[in-house]
Amino acid sequence: MRFAKTFAALATAAAIIVPAVPAQAGTAGPRWTGAWSAAVQQPSPGGLPGSSNWSQAGFERQSVRQVVRATGAGVAVRIKISNLYGTAPLTVSGATVAKAAAGAAVRPATLRPATFSLRPYTVIPAGQELVSDPIPLPVQALDRLAVTLYFQGATGPATFHDVSSATSYRASGDHRFDPHGTAFTDTSQSWYFLSGVDVLNPATRGAVVAFGDSVTDGTGSTQDTDNRYPDQLAERLVAAGRPLTVLNSGISGNRLLSDHPLFGERGLARFQGDVLDKPGVRTVIVMEGINDITFQDSPVTAEQVIAGHRELIRLAHTRGITIVGGTIMPFKGNPWLYPDGTPEPFALERIRDQVNTWIRTSGEYDAVADFEHVLLSPTDPDRLRPEFNVRDGQAGDWLHPNDAGLNAMAETIDLTCL
Template identity: 85%
Template sequence: MSFAKSFFVLATTAAIMLPAVPSQALAGTGGPRWTGGWSTAVQRPSPGGLPGSSNWSEAGFERQSVRQVVRVTGAGAAIRIKISNLYGTAPLTVSGATVAKAATGAAVRAATLRPVTFALRLDAVVQAGQELVSDPIALPVAALDRLAVTLYFPGATGPATFHDISSATSFRASGDHRFDPRATAFTEKSQSWYFLSGVDVLGRTSRGAVVTFGDSVTDGTGSTLDADNRYPDQLAERLVAAGKPLTVLNSGISGNRVLNDHPLFGERALARFQQDVLDKPGVRTVIVMEGINDITYPDPVVTAGQIIAGHRELIRLAHTRGIRAVGGTIMPFKGNPWLYPDGTAEPFALEQIRDQVNTWIRTSGEYDAVADFERALLSPADPDRLRPEFNDRDGQEGDWLHPNDAGLNAMAEAIDLNTL
């Protein structure tokens, strides 16, 4: 029996033995249930939103393997992966996939390599505009385990549904290297995720998932590459240390807005809330931090009232599904070179809008709880500016908008775990 075929038999047997559990199985049933363990918000193919950035989404893949490393935030006896062709214009053929515990770089721990099947087949076709969930994969995981998912595309995929700014390295190799535990063949690198949109865990102990929903600060723009130091990552670490069995899912998109779409920065929050929050398995709470890009983008100009109305709709959507909504205040941005081009002028109108939205989040009582990120990050000497220690990057000045790893940790610390 060939290596690939023996893996197929193992995976097929495991898929049959594992119980079929609905994605939205209710807590308290006593049996295992699926909960989101890792996820990302997918976007249309584009050249990328950062100046000078590049990625593989517009060209897509052909006769290539793509290995992507992610960290799950919950424990389980088995996992399953999700492949998204949401923004594809034609069916996507995946000739096969594997998952393993990650080692260093593109290498994986060979003893943990598992094939992935879809309806008991090694290959799969994901229709345009759709997402496909794999069969259960018999790979037990612990919270904060790093996994490597490898996808092989035998033919031209066309432009790829992807997530632009991942703050993680993805790897590409020519040919089929799904079962190759070594890093040698994976000579190309990217800082985006492609087609992979989620990893769910099957377990008995999870009390559900917390979705962090927002823009670049939630996404982790500016955090240390491959360090898992985004604020949702550090929140997950706090929950694990506290013995609270909640997973954390990151649904941030850099540049995202509440009210308006953008070809580089995703669909507006109101349009993507269904797929990026409500449709995630086991969601219990959502932390919303959106609005800074509505305030700072010059076209179209929006008011505090319009942003607040958008937040109210997000709260309503969450509550209709029994999901708790936590409001995150918008952090300072004074000194940002794009907003303060001469280094001194202060856009008072923008600051006033931010203050009005934050006051509403804190005092209206419409959110179930508040995560006061602004107060955790602001400088006591200048409340419209980040603390200098949250802006510094290895002795270099940051952009006064995206907190460094220490600032992102301060955000995670600002969240009362009991509100989740």
């Protein structure tokens, strides 16, 4: 059955500025569901050692092409552009969406212009986001899409997502409709301004949001392979024929209880925008707290972390959203926590163990994803399994699982609880 006969019919859902607290779900109109997302952060030099990005410099007379993967099918798409951390209005001179080819190239026959209230350009006020008009590009679940944004004037510092585990491309001049990748000579491992891709599909039952820190974000996964655990969960859902999308709202280094200039707003503050306000959200999987426990510039107790989790549960249930608690990973041997080979900090492990015990046994979460159980070593309950710590034949950091470990996380989630 055709859900929309013409693009004009789709345009009934025209571009809107998204306020800080959008309207509740369930309003009349076409059924949009989030199919890809990135939790945005304030401009910064980046949180990983030796990292660099384009967020502080911003863009001028440049095109930025970003490749993302849609986790659900639809007869049309729309994009969300964020200026949440901008200090001045952001002028987007134009945008296109296409199905991605190799590198920065796209499939020419799929190139579509994005419009905003039927205009090819838009201005987004500081502190706000904007959703495009519907774009008549049919997509299948797991299609890779290339979104190209062109900025004629200076943007100023860019709202961005630091650790993308994907390559973004930059070219001088307007290359929105350029199907080739040769002009895009500069690359980055972050996402800029783009914060969401939604699909229009009445058959989709809703979205599952993965909310957390670097392990959810995909730090440690292989670049440009979509092997983050939420990606692999999406693949399971597609293989099982379950019409649910998966959104990644992880931020590397993020904390549940406190803000950080490099690692985003605290989980308690960003839960509204990064979970509750996502279109079609049905379930959220939470794995937060390890950075609160291990970053000792602001020591916390198990009771404080548990109280933070309880607040997330309350917020989700207020909106009728199912919430799944993910246990916190082991971290013994991590070089940032053990720079001198110091003995295990048992006090920190006790906090993690207490929080995990509460997640498993309290019954306050609607369901539990026992990530720790599938990741920990059978010979050392505080250490990652060695086979999940190897990358390219070398030992990892004993905190961020490799692709196989991230797949084990996705596999341990009970699909029926979603």
